[in-house]
Amino acid sequence: MAQSVFTDQQYDATFREQGYVVMDLLTAKDIADLKSVFTAVEAQHTFDIVASVVLHDVEMRRFIHQNVLPVFERSLLPVLNEYKFVLGSFVAKRADSEYGKFPLHQDPTFVEEENHVGLSIWCPLVDVDKNNGCLGVLPGSHRLKNLYRSPTMLPYPEWVDTIEAGYMHYIPMKAGQVLFMNTKVIHGSPPNLSMAMRPVAAGVAIPAHLPLLCCHVDEAADPAKTSVFHVPDDFYLRHIMTTLPKEGTCIKTLPTQIEQLSPEKIEKQFTVLN
Numbered sequence: 284m285a286q287s288v289f290t291d292q293q294y295d296a297t298f299r300e301q302g303y304v305v306m307d308l309l310t311a312k313d314i315a316d317l318k319s320v321f322t323a324v325e326a327q328h329t330f331d332i333v334a335s336v337v338l339h340d341v342e343m344r345r346f347i348h349q350n351v352l353p354v355f356e357r358s359l360l361p362v363l364n365e366y367k368f369v370l371g372s373f374v375a376k377r378a379d380s381e382y383g384k385f386p387l388h389q390d391p392t393f394v395e396e397e398n399h400v401g402l403s404i405w406c407p408l409v410d411v412d413k414n415n416g417c418l419g420v421l422p423g424s425h426r427l428k429n430l431y432r433s434p435t436m437l438p439y440p441e442w443v444d445t446i447e448a449g450y451m452h453y454i455p456m457k458a459g460q461v462l463f464m465n466t467k468v469i470h471g472s473p474p475n476l477s478m479a480m481r482p483v484a485a486g487v488a489i490p491a492h493l494p495l496l497c498c499h500v501d502e503a504a505d506p507a508k509t510s511v512f513h514v515p516d517d518f519y520l521r522h523i524m525t526t527l528p529k530e531g532t533c534i535k536t537l538p539t540q541i542e543q544l545s546p547e548k549i550e551k552q553f554t555v556l557n
Contacts (some may be wrong), residue, residue: 285314285398286490287364288463294362302425302468306362308457309406313354317484318408320350321373328375328482331383333417335372341521348520349371351484353408359404359461361487366402369495370487375403376416376475383416383474387437387446389429390466392498392511394489396430401466404486412455415477418462418470419453423448423553425465428542431471431509433500434524437469438541447471450553475484487519495519497528500539510536 289295289304298304309317318319321328324343325547328335351371360366376383382480393401410439429438437443446469453473454462475481489495497512497519514522514531522528 285400288400288402289362290364290365291362295364298463301422303420303422303462303464305454305456305460305462307457307459308358308362308461309354309359311459313358314458316354316407317351317406318482320347321375321482321484322410324373325375325480325482328373328480331380331384332374332376334374334485334518336370337524339345339523344372345520349466350516351486354484355486356405359488362453363402365491366488367516368486368488369490369516370494374483374485376472376481378475378477378479378481381474381476384506385416385445385472387451388473389424389427389432389436389437389469390487391434392430392432393466393487393496394493395496396467397495399490401464402488403468404484404488405462405464406484406486407485408457408458408482409459409479410457411454411481411483412471415479416472416475416481417453417455417470418464419451420451420464421469421553422452424469425467425551427467427469427544428540429467430540431496431498431511431537432467433498433501433509438542442544442546445546445549446553448456448548449555450518467544497523497531499527501527507539508536509539
């Protein structure tokens with residue numbers, strides 16, 4: 284049986300059912316510390332939407348991780364059951380931009396998921412709602428058997444409109460709240476139409492005793508195969524997403540796994556939102 288993700292059984296049960304949970308965890312000092320770190324790198328986050336993990340400035344990415352990590356470890360780690368943080372980053376949306384929508388996707392695979400759970404962490408540094416780009420999730424989508432995912436958009440482009448129209452749950456959050464999400468959950472966010480920048484401190488955590496994974500698909504040579512690598516815990520501080528890993532060990536190559544969807548399956552598996 285997979286280990287529990289949270290030390291609190293009630294939160295753990297909610298997380299296992301929905302694929303995500305929101306907690307009030309960050310203090311005023313935590314928020315101030317994270318905002319200070321973001322201010323130091325804000326000039327590199329002024330696109331319509333930008334995630335620091337995809338930027339090529341490795342020194343900046345390491346600086347962000349090293350300064351976000353102490354906040355995460357003191358305020359988030361205590362609620363988790365033997366996890367470690369392997370990435371701290373920012374995701375920002377420029378103010379007053381209709382082009383900042385983040386399309387639906389699942390996060391890459393960071394850990395063996397048959398019996399373990401990788402976590403994506405999302406901590407808005409300002410209050411968020413649908414007007415300025417809060418996170419939208421598809422509850423229950425963590426049960427889709429899309430294993431060993433590389434960084435890519437949703438493999439169901441034909442069903443995006445259906446999912447967005449009736450099944451996405453958009454989550455307003457206050458600064459200081461933290462959303463923990465199974466990395467398999469389908470999620471995205473609307474553009475930031477407000478008049479202020481929308482910064483989010485984000486991260487990835489995996490069970491402390493497990494190796495970190497990187498999954499790579501060579502889209503040109505063989506898009507039907509996925510190579511899985513064991514990589515160092517600090518790998519994503521310098522790796523350029525979608526490129527072949529330059530370090531680590533390839534432990535297996537296997538057919539790309541995507542569970543097929545249909546209108547009937549979507550209606551049966553996911554809850555229609557009023």
